[in-house]
Amino acid sequence: MSNGMDGESQITLTRTIAANVSDVFSAWTDPALIEQWQADEAEFDAFEGGHYRFLTYADDDDETDYEVSGEVLTFREDERLVLSWVYKDDEDDTEMIFVIDIAFEALEGDNTRLTLTERGLPHEDAQTRIFSMEAWSEALENLAEVME
Numbered sequence: 786m787s788n789g790m791d792g793e794s795q796i797t798l799t800r801t802i803a804a805n806v807s808d809v810f811s812a813w814t815d816p817a818l819i820e821q822w823q824a825d826e827a828e829f830d831a832f833e834g835g836h837y838r839f840l841t842y843a844d845d846d847d848e849t850d851y852e853v854s855g856e857v858l859t860f861r862e863d864e865r866l867v868l869s870w871v872y873k874d875d876e877d878d879t880e881m882i883f884v885i886d887i888a889f890e891a892l893e894g895d896n897t898r899l900t901l902t903e904r905g906l907p908h909e910d911a912q913t914r915i916f917s918m919e920a921w922s923e924a925l926e927n928l929a930e931v932m933e
Contacts, residue, residue: 795904796918800925802899804932806891809899810863812928813887822927833860837868864889870903901925 802809812818819827824839838854852873859867866887873880883905890898901921 795902796914796921797900797902798918798921798925799898799900800929801892802897802929802932803895804897805895806863806889806897809897809928809932810866810889812932813866814860818931822931823924830857831860833857835860858884859886863891899925899928 812822814829814831816827816829819829819839823841825842826840827838829835829837835857836854837857838852841851843850853870855869855871857866858869859865866889868885868887869882870885871880871882883903886902886904888900888902890900892898903917903921
């Protein structure tokens with residue numbers, strides 16, 4: 786497994802959201818808001834060095850719930866949020882660790898440009914890279930629906 790920062794280990798998505806930057810930032814850091822668009826249960830220490838945990842319930846009884854956790858590496862209110870993103874797969878006893886870097890930019894008309902960069906996760910093939918991109922795109926769509 787390579788820790789290189791090549792094009793295969795980084796995904797960047799940008800989305801303009803029709804909401805002010807403070808509200809969009811809060812949607813990433815306030816557990817009650819996180820639970821409206823990203824997770825079924827959320828804990829979030831809104832400060833640098835804090836920890837977080839997101840739990841999403843499985844759709845079927847035979848599936849396991851999806852849990853991610855990590856540390857808040859950077860916390861600059863209304864500007865930037867960097868999180869270590871740790872997912873443990875109990876089925877095959879693997880752990881994926883990567884970094885999510887979210888930049889928030891206030892735009893005219895009370896809009897926000899959000900740029901999400903996932904880095905440090907080498908994708909095994911094109912399909913896993915596409916899956917990751919689609920998952921983040923769907924998450925940002927859910928966020929936009931809640932905010933707009």
